[in-house]
Amino acid sequence: MDLSEITFKDDTRYAYAVGRVRALETKLFTRADFSRLLEAADFPQALRLLAELGYPVSEEIREYEPVLEAEQRAALILLDNLSEDDGLVEIFRRRYDYHNLKVLLKGKHSGQELKRATMDLGLVSVDDLAEAVMGEEVGELPETLARAMAGAEAAFAESNAPQELDVAVDKEQYDFMSQVLRRLENSFLQTWLIWEVDLQNIKTFLRLRWLDENVKLLERDMLPGGSLGTGFFREIREEPLDVLAQTFTMTPYGKAVAEGISQLKAKKSFASLERICDDLLIQFLKRSREASFGAEPVIAYLLLKEFEIRAVRAVLVGKLNDLPKEKIRERLPSEYV
């Protein structure tokens, strides 16, 4: 879907919500805030700075993950409170159920205790989900999760490859999200999802192409709901990398793909490509400032907050591992550095 096709609904039910979100947007981290965080001498100082910037860091907290999860929870609670459409709360909280499902399934099949990697931010509690995964009892689970679990188990039984678990759950997740967004008839959010899926597929494609994996994996790993189908990627699969960049010129991702490929060739790393894709999505989300009424600014705030939290996590992990600030900076979206 092209940007010119996006229309903002004049949904005045969101007048209060948008007013509140505009105030919250002024508290999102700026370049200056990230610059201060990057300048922090060590991990404890970075945590102290984070507290100054409004994150819920208390004196006794030594770990960063609970802090980030609390901030994430606050953003989701805000969505719960401000959303006038149940479907929106469902898709944006359900994403955590899919994440937890993937973690628990991988834990089950690898025999490892991975519950620590779950995030209790979804609509189904991690304990209930764990019970369902371990007992293979899907009776209590919502239909989409039950389907995702059954699909993942079937795919894993066939191939015994742990990646199959991720792919099967991701496919169900994006399928479910596009169905709900289609029902809500919100062109901004529908386009956001298409962009997210397309960029995810482009990254997967370039990774497979770079590693020279076979075409079977391409068909397995492509997510549904984007504007570029598996056929498109299959057709261009044999093209040299330089030509590949040109095949995307007619899409909104042309410049990003070209830059991503040149960075990939120069640095032999996918970090820049990830960053470029994030930049594109952040720029897209910032278009929500054109809407005075509607759910778009509320969702855009939630997603921008998630980008911010992810960037903060990258800085803290870097500080914890004593990485030089230039190395950390490379991983942050250009919006923040």
Place this chain on the structure above:
Amino acid sequence: MARLKRISGCSVALFAVLVMATPAFAQAGSESSASWFRFGPVTLSIAGAAIAVILSGIGSAVGIGYAGRASLGAMSEGTKDFAKYLMLTALPGTQGIYGFVAAFLVLLWSGIMAGDTAALTVDKGWQFFCASLPVAFAGLFSAIQQGKVCASGVNMTTKQPTEVGKALVLGVFVEFYAVLGLLITILLLISIRG
């Protein structure tokens, strides 16, 4: 938009009922028309005054609702620019006042307020009714749109507090058309009064 259509639809229906119910129509129609259904000049003038207040009042209430909710949203996150938000929220309220002024003039100049309606004819009643329409409809639509402009102005002011002046100026542009409506209503009332 659906709400606007509903309000417009109700107004047209009210207008049609009044036309059907005036003595000229009632007499031309069936003999069995009930007498309570026949509106005279006083009723028409009162209907004019009422419609001016009701429609412009609805417009102002809806418009203030939009701007007010946006202001409350911003202030609930600790934004301390109450004075700026107050100005933007109050702006769509003027249409309601215009409707009130027009209704007051209709009641005064038709003689209803003084209890002297002997000289009021059905024609005059219709004239008072029609003279009330410009302020009623201009007030209704402009207040709702002004509320949207002001809510956007509130959102802009939250991010750029120094730009409140620009938000107010753009809000006032919408006000202009309500003022024109009031002006025409007053001119019509003056000419009816003679």
